Every structure is written in structure tokens, then in C-alpha cells.
Amino acid sequence: MLNTQSPIPLYQQLVEILTDQIHSGKYKAGKTIPPEISLSKLYGIGRPTVRQAMDVLVQRGLIERKRGSGTFVKQKQTPVDLFSLAGTSAAFSTKGIGITSQIIEPIRAQKISDDEKNPFNGKEAYQLSRLTFAEKNPILLEDIYLEKELFLGIDKMDIKGQSLARIVADKFFLKPDHAVQRFKIAFLFEKWASLLNLSSEDPVLEVRRELNFPSAPKAVYAILYCRTDQFDFSQTIADNTK
DSSP: OOTTTTTSSHHHHHHHHHHHHHHTTTTTTTTTTOOHHHHHHHOOOOHHHHHHHHHHHHHTTTTETTTTTTTEEOOOEEEETTSSTTOOHHHHHHOOOOOOEEEEEEEEEEEEEEETTTBTTEEEEEEEEEEEEEETEEEEEEEEEEEEETTTGGGSOOTTTOOOOHHHHHHHOOOOEEEEEEEEEEEEOOOHHHTTTTTTEEEEEEEEEEEETTTEEEEEEEEEEEHHHEEOOOOOOOOOOO
């Protein structure tokens, strides 16, 4: 039980108790933990104190709130080196994770505008949008842009269910030699957030990625919106000075 005479705040005591119970397996990964009102009655404290403790556990990555479902012990996340040059499919396959992709907006040539960060801004480029699922859960939304002349004819190819990196390598004989990536937290419009089973108030990881080829810098540009609650997306950095 909680010690009201301790200098340690009550919410922090509850944090440590629930942390121990999660680690001991009393509350197992993927299972619900008691609602705030039940914990309030069990430990004889107010709901605001319980809520403060739960907020800390969310920040620590031990639990997650699912709207309309309750609070769950967070599953241990599988690390995925999503930002390597090998491409999305390869990043998951190396971990033995099967993925499927759904084309949201088919590939087409169009003039890109209203995005000064996009290297194709003010120019024509091929564009497509796709949604990636892992274990039937949407985890990644991508807007992809390709240099029009370099990838001429790609809009006539059937890319459904195929690795774009593999198509670039096998059909156009191109392999990137380096990339530039920029990261930030973003919030999506309701239409796009719903594709990831999120609301417009839920943050996502936004990655803006430029792929550079030996004779074609910035030939592929992508904006990735990643859910970070199911996989631990990582990036491997090699020391190229040796």
C-alpha cells in the first residue's frame, strides 16, 4: 500500500508499485490494467493522483492508452532499422516481419507545389502515396516522389505489392549511395490520421528523406509518417571515416 508519511509523492509511489507489477508479470504485455477509478479505490487516493501516475508510465513507455478500449501494458517493441538504404520491405524482412502495402494514391506525373522543403517543388515529378501494414496493423504512411526523366515509364509498371527499392534496382539499375534524413514530430489531418488508425491529435514521427544516386542527387524524395507505438524505429550509423 501507499505510505502517506513518506516524503515520496503518492503518485510516484504508485508508479513504482505498478512498474514492479508489470515487470513481475502480474500485468502482462498486451493486457489491460485496472481503470483509474478502480486503482483510486484500491489505493485510497484521488483519481488525479492515479492519472498523474499513469501519465508517467505512458512517458516511460510501459503502458499505452487506447481510445475507447482502456489502458494496456505496452508490448515489447521490435527494433526495425527503417531508415537504411535497403528500403522499407528489407527493413522488416530482416526481422522476420511480414508486411503488406496498399497504394493510396497511384503513381502519376504531376507538378509539385506548396512544399519548399521538397526538392521537386515547382517541377514535375512522379508521385505516389502508400500505406504499409505489419501484422494487419497500419504502421507507415509514405508520400514518395521520383525524378520524372530518370524513372520514365514507372507509372506504366505494376508496382502493387512490390518493393519500390527493388524496382529501382532491377528495372532502372540504380542503387542509392547515401541519404539525407530529417526528423520531427507531426500531426496529420484527420483524413490521413484515420488511415493509421489515429486521430488528428495523435503525434507521429515525420521523416523527410532524400535518396542520392551516384549520378543523380535527390532523385527520390519521401515523406514518411510513422506510428512509433508498435515498433522501435531505429537508424544504424556507420563510421565512414575509417
